[in-house]
Amino acid sequence: MFSRSIAIYANPASRRKWLTVASGMFITAALVAFYGFGQAAPWAPLMTIAAILAGYDIALRAWASLRLRHLSIELLVIVAAIGALFIDNHWESAAVTFLFMLGAWLEARTMSRTRGALKALLDATPVTATVLRDGQPVEIAAHEVVLGETVLVRAGQRLPVDGAVIEGTAAVNEAAITGEPIPAEKAPGSRVFAGTLAENGLLYLRAIGVGADTTLARIISRVEEAQEAKAPAQRMIESFGRWYTPGVFVMAVVSYLVTRDIELALTLLVVSCPGALVISTPVSVVAGIGRAARAGILIKGGEHLENAGRITALALDKTGTLTEGQPRLAEIVALAGRSRQDVLLWAAIAETGSNHPLGRPIIEAARAEGHLPTAEALEEIAGMGLIARHGGAQIAVGSHRLFDHLGIAFSAEVKDGIARLHELGHTVVIVAHNGEVVGLLGLADMPRASARPMIDRLHALGVNRVVMLTGDQRPAAEAIAATVGVDEVHAAMMPDHKLDQIRVMRAEGFRVAMVGDGINDAPALAAADISIAMGASGSDIAIETADIALMTDDLGKIAEAMEISRATLTNMRQNLVIAVLTVLGLLAGVYTGSIHMAGGMLVHQLSVLIVILNGMRLLRVPAADKARAAIAQTTERVAA
């Protein structure tokens, strides 16, 4: 019991809590005695005890600071409380010290909830890891894992290190990194991240990043740097805050000398902390950036938050951004009376001899339909296509160049088919059997399912100019643009052209965000008002350089990032208004005599709490998101 009391006393947080509770009990006792039983005698002693209980800790802290020649808020409060006792204002003294302690406790709790978005990430890293040493599993501290060592992860455990899977499979929930709740399948060769959760299976990893050198740790430190980066408004307020406290102190002294009103002077001391004002912007920034981080959106500072909220135009790359970045077999055209199955099978037989990216989707499609026999002979003609021998027949698969080369002429039917597929933006693969063109395959990089809803959401947010910049040819670009609802298409662009286009848009008065995958788009990204990198979890460069890094390829996050940014800006303005009004109101109230010590402390503490609570609302932005997700889920279920 005794040692426990010592422990409570030694921990500043629990000591303050109990002192506050005790102080509050004495105040209540005094109030009950006076108003309930008409007893005036216990009033002064009970209130004095309450003031001493709450004031004791304040005085200790004031003294600790004073010894370091620091004029602290605690000093002003304790001077005011002692002064009140001397002028026999026991109630004011007790109320001021009690409210100061209670307010600080509530503020610390709410503030830590505001910081909590990041705490969840911090807590995601396990402290221990199981490694294989001499073939035996050994449990060690996570940061003591040696690079290259084999780490064992069982179902239900969080991964202690960044690594590559050597053996085993598991569904790994990567929400800590990507904000994505659906687990990813991991198999030998997969890259895995510290802080992610193995939902089943058993994994053996080779450690490639430990401790502070993991993606999660880098994300956390980037987020924190972003939260700490001070916006210009915040710097101004902080320098104001620095002279505000001594300023009020001087005002209190001067006021006393002029008016000889000791209560007025003491009240001024009580309201001398510009609390709400100095935390108004940081609270919003911390909550906004923390909220974004939880969804796998890394916003690199208050400045970018501000820029992202004011975007009026968005430029994006096509391939890999609006589209999946991988060709899919979109259409099979059977000619000369052949079946679609035959055309696909012949094409696939020839494609087995190539590593060409266009070959893969054809082979996959054929395998999905049944057995894929191997060719008896294969010849690749670089840049043109393939010639295969199968079942005594010659199969030629490739672009029109291959057929020019082979001297096979196209009929009007074939030419029409090719033209139609080109109009759809498809890449055309021509298939011939024994010198006769038997079919056409249209391959296309399909738009991401999330592209259209994202662009609609951006339009709704007032981003009226969504521009596609692509190196691809116009038909393919326009086909995609029409599907996803892009406002403007610039096709066949070289990297320099993209840069020029961004400059033109900025010159026209737009605030431009550029979305890209990094290296190719680097100049354009740098020229934009704000750069957004997608799928950044695998690339440290993207995390380092982009203003906003999205951990996944989910386009919806772009709109989400903007919604969070806007909400944060609004929140910051609301907080500033609340804070300024409080400061002005308090000063006016004190000088007109309508606010006394207890009231002043109450208003001050309430304003701080309101500002923090308002900031905390950002953790739930956008409020409609959950509802939307629920609707989407029901729709999926109905469809299934």
Add this chain to the structure above:
Amino acid sequence: MTTKNIRTLLRSDELSCPSCVPKIEKALLALPGVTKAEVKFSSGRIEVEHDPALSDAAALVNSIAKTGYAAKPSAF
């Protein structure tokens, strides 16, 4: 004189008003062997450069506790 300064990162959940920033920084810098102390209000991080032979992590935590805040060392 050989200085073996290390960087220790502490975290506190209790910073509720930026007025604590100079208070904690001054308290840490008053310790022997502490060459740099930075308190980040927004994230609650406290970065200290110090000579562990003169003031160890426990001494840092202790001096922060005296200013009225609980903090604990953190790996990152």
